[in-house]
Structure formats: structure tokens, C-alpha cells
Amino acid sequence: MGSQYVGQRLSFESQLCTVRYIGEVKGTKGEWLGVEWDDPSRGKHSGEHNGTRYFECKAPGAGSFVRPNRPSDPPNSFLAGLREKYITNVEKSGVPKPIEFGKKIAQEVGFDKVAKKFAELDTLTNVLLDYMRIKTCDEDTEEIAATCANLQKLDLTCNLFEEVEEVVKLCISLPKLFSLSISGNRFTKYQIRDQYRHGLDRIKTLKADDLRSSWTELFELVNNFTNVTDLSIAVGDIKKLTPDITPKVSDLRIAGRLNSICLEEHAIDSLSGLADLQSLPSLRKLLLSYNKIKAVYSPAESKTVGKLCFPSVTYLDISHNEVNDWTFLDDMRIAFPNLEALRISHNPLYGTSDARTLTEESYQITVGRLGRLVTSLNYSVITPAERADAELFYISTIVKELSGKPAEQEIEILSRHTRWQELQTIHGEQTITRDLSGKSKDALASKLIEVEVCSTSKTVTKKFPRTVTIGKLSGLIGRLFGVNPLDIALYLIEDGIIDEGGGVRETLLADELRELDYYVTEAKIKLAVRDKSL
Structure with a gap:
């Protein structure tokens, strides 16, 4: 078997996997490696063959058997991966060849500077090293510090790391690093020796999505970072984070600092399943899209007023969940008393359409049920x-x-x-x-006016509040007719005017700050929409 071992990270033709089994498989000759692919679609089973289970896969159906002598892609150290990405790859394909016109060669404006720029690695502030087969931190950490003297953001998504300690050694070697992504890695060792526990306080943003780690492992990983304010641990199988779960979110060293938490693509079915997050004093943003959330409280819980309260959260994303009852908005309003922005599109409550925006009726009911502090819905500002x-x-x-x-x-x-x-x-x-x-x-x-709005192509009848300003009315009508509100003018059309011999009078509604009832007293009126340029 040579140097192969269970837990080893390998790459075959740029497809990453983890060795879960080494040995014989009944009914075959020779030995095999049982691997779990990072991409489950590459797998053929979950670690079993002819009724015998040889290993477990964290992702169902992600397993395969491969021969130990199958050639694998060579792993990189950090600096080797960096140079391969930013120097070797640029030299191979990143700089275009000179353009030839007959025997003349076009001027290579800036082309020679591209390779030089990337060769000057110490000038880079943002480095993306996904799928570069990086497995270890280089022994010469001073060379890392000199080579990446200005590096602030580092993305190590989908590499071959097995030990968290290798990432930690790398982080403390980068003097200006404050943002780190280790998403898509498959760690097997989470322990860090005391000698490497210093220097992580520079990291403010940590993205650790899709690690296929248990909550206990995630906690151990995150707890090494003492100053993180923006944390993403999306994609996994977390069902709840309540005070009865050990370890608790509130026990993290950064519990008092966390400003944003991303828990997208888990298995959370109610907001009360995240009750332990209530105690985080600095939490402002909570991202929960692509979960299984149906209600604020689980069916077994009572809706006791004040039972669930996230007093500091001002932004909530629960799009792409399973909300199907309007009362969710009422319970949510109480649970998030200081909410200012909400994203709730793509829920059964709004039908099965894949449209990005809500229908006008569902939008109005949603806004009507929300508290007045909410000023943004699905990224759009709610005007007065x-x-x-x-x-x-x-x-x-x-x-x-x-x-x-x-x-x-x-x-x-x-x-x-x-x-x-x-x-x-x-x-x-x-x-x-x-x-x-x-x-x-x-x-x-008495608070609404029925308005018949006419253009050269169509007529629409709709009720508007008497207090709507002419500027806002132009915006609403522009949206109804699919035109730019700045390009149209509104005219009040009045029939049977005695002063005008029983004819028609047209009044330009020119003052955008005036309310509609400044111009009319009737319950039904007619407006004409015209192009300002005509």
C-alpha cells in the first residue's frame, strides 16, 4: 500500500476524494482503496459491495473503489500552489500571444506587464487558490510572509488539507490576512497544538461551508478563531442549535463578537430551532436560505409571546424555505422586533412560481403584516x-x-x-x-381613489391611496405600464366641464410633492399617461 492511509486526501484527474478504506473486496482480486468523492455524483455507492459494507460515506452515494496503483495528481504546499496558479498558469495561458498581420507583429500593449504583475506575488491582496491540491503549509513560514506580504483575503476552497493545524500555521504566517475561506475541504484532524494558537486574532471573516463535519467538529474548528465577526458554516446537516445542544453556539469564544452568521443549506425546520442564537448580543445578520423552515415555532411548541426573541437582528434571509402560512409573518415580527430588512421570496406561501418578485397582492399583504421598522423586502426599499x-x-x-x-x-x-x-x-x-x-x-x-389610467396602448383601473404623492404615483404607474417614470407626464382628464362648454379639461399633475387628493375630491377619476418628449 505504500504511503496510502485512511483519511488521506487524494486528487484523481482534478477530482478530489478522501480514502475511507484500504483492503480487499470479496469476490475480487487484489486490494482496493475505498474513496468518498467530494462530488457525490462521481460515486457509485455508499461504501458497500454485494451486501457487505466496507466504509461509510458522509454524503450518500459518494463512494467508489479504485485501485491503489491508479495515478493521482501530485499535492502542493501553499507556496507551490500559489506559484502554479499565479506564475506557471499565467506563463502557459494567461498572456496572449502577439497578434500577427502578415509579417508584422502588433504591439503587445500591457501583455508583458500581466505576467510581471502576477510574478510580483508580494503585491497581491486577494488570492484565490481553489482546487490547487494544496495539502500543507510550507516549513519556511518566513518565506510565506515575505512572498505574501500584502495578502488580506485568502480563498483555499476545495483543496487537500487533512489537518486544521496546517491552515492555522499558514494563517499566522500571513501578517495582513483578515479574510479566510476553507470551504469544501475535508478535515480529519481538528486538534491544534498550543504553539500554533497565537496569531489567529487577525481573522475577521471565516467561511467554512460544506466541510461535511459534525457540529462538534465545526465548533472545535471555529473556536480557534477569537476575533471573527462574520461566520459562514453553510451546507451540512444541522437541524437545530438550541441551548440543550452541546456544545452551544453561545459558548464560542466569538459569541459576543458575531455580527453575521450564515447557516444556509442545512436541515433547520423552525426558527425556534436556533434559539441559542438569541443570546448573541452583536448578531445583526442571519442567513437561513435553502433550509426546511416552515414556521417560527415547531408544531410541538406553543406560541407564547416573547418566548423567542432575536433583539439585535436587523437582517433576515429565509428565502427558499417551506413557509406556507401567513401567520409566520406575525410570529416572525414578534421574534425579530428590530428587523429592518427581510428576504422571503421562493416560499410555498407565494405559490410555486419561480419568479423573483412577489405578486402585487402578496407583496401588499406581506408589507401589511410586517412591522414598520422593516424598510426593505427582497432587496427592494419599501417607501412610505x-x-x-x-x-x-x-x-x-x-x-x-x-x-x-x-x-x-x-x-x-x-x-x-x-x-x-x-x-x-x-x-x-x-x-x-x-x-x-x-x-x-x-x-x-374613503381613503382610496379608483383611477382609470389610459395610455395610447392600454387602459388599467386601480385603486390608490388619496395620500399618494404625484411623484410616487408616477413611479407606480410607470411600473404598471413598463415605462420609465421619468419619461412620462400624468394628466387629470375631467369630462363635462361647464366652464369649458361641457367639454373635456386636462390638468397636468406637475407638482411631484403634492398628494393626489390635492387635485381631486371624487372617488373615481381618469388619468392620461403621456410621453414628456411629445
């Missing part, structure tokens, strides 16, 4: 006029629901609309008439 429009629409849906049900069901209905009292304070009290013909309908209608 949009919020008012959305809240009025949401109120109308509640009024309609209440009006269609017996009075004795009102308490149960309003329990699903926890902003009802707040919205009534903001927009006025709604009187519910069960036949839908009373004051509740009139009260809401």
Missing part, C-alpha cells in the same frame, strides 16, 4: 407611500373576512391578524357590517 397602500389593502382583506363571518368568530379571526389594532390606530377605526354594505366598506373606500 407603498407601505400606506399595502396596509390599507391588508385592512380591506381583514374587513372582508370579518364581514363574511358571524360576530362570534371575530376573536378567532383577529388572532390571525395581530396588527389589526395597530393598523386601526394608524389608518382609522373600521366598523364591521356583516352584510358588507355599511360603514366599514365606506370608511376604507
